Amino acid sequence: MPLGRWALRGLALAAALALCVVLPSTLDQYKLYVMSLTLVYAILAIGLNLTLGYAGQISLCHAAFMAFGSYAVAILGQHGVPFEIGLVIGVTLAFGWGLVLGFPALKVKHHYLAMVTLGFNIIVFLVLRNWESLTGGSFGISNVARPAWGSLSFKSDRAYYFYILAWAAVVVASAYWILTSRWGRAFRAIRENEMRAEVVGVSLMNYKLMAFAVGAAYAGMGGALFAPLLGYIDPGAYTLDRSIQFLMMVVLGGLGRFEGPFIGALVVTVLPEVLRGSEGLYLIIYALAVILMMLFMPKGLVGLWDLAWRSSRSVISPSTSSASPR
């Protein structure tokens, strides 16, 4: 009976939303910053989950897509262009470059595709560092303005948090819509069995390009929201390391699961902060925790929830095979 599962999901969503709205009023400035950052990362991870988790196309350049959003907002902001216009341009740029990166995916797969995307991330990083007249080079761009609508300004940390939250809601809703439409089924079909997908009429070209472009567009949006959160940007924020961090979020959360990116972003952002108290040990503990989670939870943290759900169901009807739609 899938109804119980959906009811639970709805409850979880409502609880998460309530938490996102209520919690900030109790947090100090730094914790609020970490929470804002988690939301931004969740948006990026949703994009990567669409590309990698659903469509099965490995991408190691989400930080590069993110950079298009950040730099569009920062550079245009310097010339007094409103934040939202910068965001739209950044997202469009990321979408366009996502399309471009989709083309190699038509030819190569798996680790070869990983190499192509990895190379792209390095190129973007080098361009950001060396095109000083546009990007400010290694020093980057400081004083990235936060959005303001006339007298309504999102300059305070709390107001900007809610601004991010609103965009995150848009991202979640649109991603949910896409992934439960025919596109979502086509993405998963390609991931599951590319040849069979093509034989039942799924155009590999269309959907692979879209998987990259839409995933990149979300990354661009995350990047656009990221820049004003920190207030300054420099190429160091868009390295391969960052791309791998996003990969970790998606894999830790649960590949191809809708809830995965939220849990992954939360763990990867908050866990290092929690462990900071342990002085120099925190990196070791963090790395160890990640290794152990991967070893014992290959399906990600969402897999744990599945396990709990299944065992609670099996008490009632042992034969129910839990088919998780996404």
Place this chain on the structure above:
Amino acid sequence: MALLEIRNLTKHFFRLSALSRVSLSVEPGELLGLIGPNGSGKTTLFNCVTGVLRPSDGQVFFRGEDITGRNADAVYQRGIARTFQLIQLFPEMTVLENMLVSAQEKKGRLFARLLRREEVEETTRALALLEFLGIAGLKDGLASNLSYGQQKLLDFGMALMSEPQVILLDEPMAGVNPAMIKNLIGHILELNARGYTFVVIEHNMEVVMSLCRRIVVLSQGERIAEGTPAEIADNPLVLDAYFGR
């Protein structure tokens, strides 16, 4: 006019010739058998027709249109569906989702497919087909949880989802238990009576004889015989191909 016409189809794998100048035509409403020893090129022929492989030479016409070398999705959208000898499903998707994927690309442009226009109609049709095949009760289970026979039925159902004009069945009975075979033969005959055209690769001669009125025989990539089941059974070339001299 033949519904599907194959002219001098040739496929080389490096220097190995898997198909050489095979011609055959399939008439509308026909139930054509395609037989031959292992490695005679039957599946390669299907692969070349459906766009899974690109033929080295020769042409494929479907309803008069040259579809040689088209991508598999384009061939499918024109109305040629197939099943697989080695089952090919989407294992981590539900039975119903496997069916829905197989229908969705027939209609609408890429961005229109983001809307949920045909969702209800397609679901209804998928459920009716699953009912027809007797696996409707499993619709919410993962495809990977099906038994072998059930997977074969789902593979068959997926081929039917797009309402194709020709269905190429690649050993639909292989590894299926005798009760299920009877069942499947019944389904194929019923669909054929409704106007679906079939080309069937099958090793089980009893099945071929009971299904097909015309049979084409391949051996070592070449077409060596064609005729009614009785003619094929008496053809010395065919006996040679199967048993050797």
